[in-house]
Amino acid sequence: MRALLRRLSFCLRVLVGSLNSLTANMDIRPNHTIYINNMNDKIKKEELKRSLYALFSQFGHVVDIVALKTMKMRGQAFVIFKELGSSTNALRQLQGFPFYGKPMRIQYAKTDSDIISKMRGTFADKEKKKEKKKAKTVEQTATTASKKPGQGTPNAANTQGNSTPNPQVPDYPPNYILFLNNLPEETNEMMLSMLFNQFPGFKEVRLVPGRHDIAFVEFENDGQAGAARDALQGFKITPSHAMKITYAKK
Numbered sequence: 001m002r003a004l005l006r007r008l009s010f011c012l013r014v015l016v017g018s019l020n021s022l023t024a025n026m027d028i029r030p031n032h033t034i035y036i037n038n039m040n041d042k043i044k045k046e047e048l049k050r051s052l053y054a055l056f057s058q059f060g061h062v063v064d065i066v067a068l069k070t071m072k073m074r075g076q077a078f079v080i081f082k083e084l085g086s087s088t089n090a091l092r093q094l095q096g097f098p099f100y101g102k103p104m105r106i107q108y109a110k111t112d113s114d115i116i117s118k119m120r121g122t123f124a125d126k127e128k129k130k131e132k133k134k135a136k137t138v139e140q141t142a143t144t145a146s147k148k149p150g151q152g153t154p155n156a157a158n159t160q161g162n163s164t165p166n167p168q169v170p171d172y173p174p175n176y177i178l179f180l181n182n183l184p185e186e187t188n189e190m191m192l193s194m195l196f197n198q199f200p201g202f203k204e205v206r207l208v209p210g211r212h213d214i215a216f217v218e219f220e221n222d223g224q225a226g227a228a229r230d231a232l233q234g235f236k237i238t239p240s241h242a243m244k245i246t247y248a249k250k
Helices: 002-025 045-059 084-094 114-120 123-145 153-162 189-196 222-232
Strands: 033-037 062-066 077-081 105-108 177-181 202-208 211-219 236-238 244-247
Touching (some): 045 084, 177 222, 189 222, 211 222
């Protein structure tokens, strides 16, 4: 009887941990890096990294694993995947997995780069580069603004007259179907399904034959579609393609 109660208690803890992690993930955008905690902190660092690699590499190419033994980071690790779909699949399949006697809690890392940069001590260098780039932009803007009033004005007018403005996709009233555009060429149905399947009410992804840059995603109702739209608006499937999401035209 006692053994049964202990087993039921363990299963309940796993379930609660999984639900808490899934709820947290709704507030964090998917990315290539997943954050793991509630791990056995008595495992040696190298053994921990080897075990994590063996476990997670079955879901895709693992670029790096960051596991520190400092007091603040004990029992925690970051796993960086090459592909977004790999991190999404690993998060789902291994949520609550008993790892060295403790159920893992997994969520997407809050950022895909800054956290790792801080842990490796390169965050300061990264910030310096950002500041230099910002200063250069400000300088260029000031130089342009300081030109004589007559300079550049006719050319600017001609440019406006000759160039084709970027088409603006209208956002129709809320409904249960989302329209995605600005998708990269390598986008496929599985990639989008893994991305949107984490949201309640997801039904299906529909690609458009002959068009790699657009797709439709259907949910059970407009509220669920809206939640996914807000969470993934501007999400970068690749570094150069920020996904644009609107409601589809009925």
